[in-house]
Amino acid sequence: MAGWSAAAAADGGAVPVELADALAGLARADSLLIALDFDGTLAPFVDLPAEARATPQAKAAIRRLRAVPRTTVAYISGRPVASLARVTEAQPAELLVGSHGVELRLDGARTEVELDPEERRLLAALDAELAAIVQENPGVHLERKPAGLGLHTRLIPSADAAAVIAEARAAAEALGTGITARGGKDIVEFAVRGATKGDGVRRLREHVGASAVLFAGDDVTDEDGFLALEPRDVGIKVGDGDTAAGYRVSDPLALAAALDILADLRT
Numbered sequence: 001m002a003g004w005s006a007a008a009a010a011d012g013g014a015v016p017v018e019l020a021d022a023l024a025g026l027a028r029a030d031s032l033l034i035a036l037d038f039d040g041t042l043a044p045f046v047d048l049p050a051e052a053r054a055t056p057q058a059k060a061a062i063r064r065l066r067a068v069p070r071t072t073v074a075y076i077s078g079r080p081v082a083s084l085a086r087v088t089e090a091q092p093a094e095l096l097v098g099s100h101g102v103e104l105r106l107d108g109a110r111t112e113v114e115l116d117p118e119e120r121r122l123l124a125a126l127d128a129e130l131a132a133i134v135q136e137n138p139g140v141h142l143e144r145k146p147a148g149l150g151l152h153t154r155l156i157p158s159a160d161a162a163a164v165i166a167e168a169r170a171a172a173e174a175l176g177t178g179i180t181a182r183g184g185k186d187i188v189e190f191a192v193r194g195a196t197k198g199d200g201v202r203r204l205r206e207h208v209g210a211s212a213v214l215f216a217g218d219d220v221t222d223e224d225g226f227l228a229l230e231p232r233d234v235g236i237k238v239g240d241g242d243t244a245a246g247y248r249v250s251d252p253l254a255l256a257a258a259l260d261i262l263a264d265l266r267t
């Protein structure tokens, strides 16, 4: 398989040679931040989000990386921090960015999200609208987050999902400006505060004092993270779709193989 690393292929995921070269550069960084999306990046998608777990290969690679000096692993997700902490099985000291950058848990200290009165009003109004849509569409699930709401449509047929999402977007628009909508895989998410995963990457970089960053993600919301990267950093898109990332792997197993290579190079 020309263009793919044979060593990584033995682990079940193929890592492009150009990415392996970039990881070698990253491995020499003075202080390295490895910021990872969770769903679809470390963990395969499952019907029940609470049951998602990173692949054993990803867990093993992350464990190795966490043991390396001047190396920090963090998670950046659209999930609320509380949910992210459960599915990653993160230790209290691990760095978590939840709700697309709205919530941060840095070194065990939870940063509360304080909404202003207008944000609270908008959130309550949208909650009522979306709850009504959920009532009428069995199988659609409403996820409540500190500064937003997520409408999950994975369990209903895609034609129905498109109609539900259109209805939800229209309801949000009718409430006026101040609500941002993001489409994702089988989900539409609304936020009353405009933080992104790019803000998450920037906050983590500053917190860690990282001289280089690896960021990996699979979904459209991860593009903000890729756009926050600097020349020395490495962005890895997992799976298909347009991306601003410099590198791409096919699936979570291939990303785990890349993390394993990085652990080899940095140990």
Ligand SMILES: [Mg+2]
Pocket (backbone or CB within 6 Å): 037, 038, 039, 040, 041, 217, 218, 219
């Ligand atoms: Mg994801």
